[in-house]
Amino acid sequence: MDVEQLFPQLAAHRKETVRLHPRVGRPTSRDSSVGGPLLWPVEEPWPVCPEHEGSPMVPVVQIHRGCVPDVVPFPADCDLLQVLWCPRKHSGHRWVLPLLKWRSADAVGRVLEIPPSPSDPVANYVPRPCVVHPDRVTEYPYWDLPDALWDELEQPFLDLAEDTGWDYQGHLSTAPGTKLVGYPGWCQDPDWPECAGCGRRMEHLLTVESTEADAVSRHAWTPVEERDTPSEGPGLILGDLGGVYFFECLTCPERPFTYRYDCS
Ligand SMILES: [Zn+2]
Ligand SMILES: [Zn+2]
Numbered sequence: 001m002d003v004e005q006l007f008p009q010l011a012a013h014r015k016e017t018v019r020l021h022p023r024v025g026r027p028t029s030r031d032s033s034v035g036g037p038l039l040w041p042v043e044e045p046w047p048v049c050p051e052h053e054g055s056p057m058v059p060v061v062q063i064h065r066g067c068v069p070d071v072v073p074f075p076a077d078c079d080l081l082q083v084l085w086c087p088r089k090h091s092g093h094r095w096v097l098p099l100l101k102w103r104s105a106d107a108v109g110r111v112l113e114i115p116p117s118p119s120d121p122v123a124n125y126v127p128r129p130c131v132v133h134p135d136r137v138t139e140y141p142y143w144d145l146p147d148a149l150w151d152e153l154e155q156p157f158l159d160l161a162e163d164t165g166w167d168y169q170g171h172l173s174t175a176p177g178t179k180l181v182g183y184p185g186w187c188q189d190p191d192w193p194e195c196a197g198c199g200r201r202m203e204h205l206l207t208v209e210s211t212e213a214d215a216v217s218r219h220a221w222t223p224v225e226e227r228d229t230p231s232e233g234p235g236l237i238l239g240d241l242g243g244v245y246f247f248e249c250l251t252c253p254e255r256p257f258t259y260r261y262d263c264s
Pocket of ligand 1: 049050051052055086087088089090097
């Protein structure tokens with residue numbers, strides 16, 4: 001279905017996104033992964049939670065620049081993105097407490113083989129080790145659709161669903177699952193953060209979701225190789241099947257990051 005041919009108004013809102021398709025496997029610290037071992041220098045302290053003092057974080061995502069050429073804005077001297085979080089419950093209804101790290105893979109000498117692990121994590125906050133299968137897709141906004149366009153397109157979206165069975169929200173707009181850049185995988189109204197340093201709206205970097213697709217989005221977004229046999233994924237349960245969304249300021253030189261959560 002050619003979304004822009006049907007709704008040319010959406011062309012200006014097109015974004016390129018990389019879905020990661022995490023599938024349970026045995027990634028090494030050299031591989032891109034979800035929940036796999038990180039390429040972490042032995043001499044560098046392993047991250048601990050600021051709220052649960054001394055409690056180690058766990059690996060969530062590691063991505064090499066080569067997996068996502070041109071799509072993800074890596075800092076000039078870095079080619080590895082690492083995301084960790086503390087897999088325990090936090091104050092203020094925060095599920096996990098994340099950390100984001102950019103580094104150069106070549107600058108890592110001896111690798112920390114066995115990082116410390118937290119003593120009492122919430123089981124579904126620790127992703128199972130998965131290999132990833134990066135897949136570039138095109139997205140159009142759903143929750144982020146401007147109000148004026150929403151007014152204009154609501155009826156055409158309903159007509160399309162009636163005529164063809166294709167649902168704009170579930171099938172044609174934003175990709176479900178864990179992904180880099182593009183639109184956040186909001187389950188509710190957007191909550192874009194502003195940079196504490198410069199006040200600009202931050203950019204979406206990464207969405208980590210509880211599931212790779214739901215009953216509706218599965219019809220359009222399931223990869224061919226998973227159509228008959230669904231793969232096991234990281235097994236996260238974040239809130240009521242929600243997501244964690246990471247944002248960065250690309251204007252401030254130190255690239256501050258922050259995060260948001262939501263669920264259905
Ligand atoms: Zn914590
Ligand atoms: Zn800023």
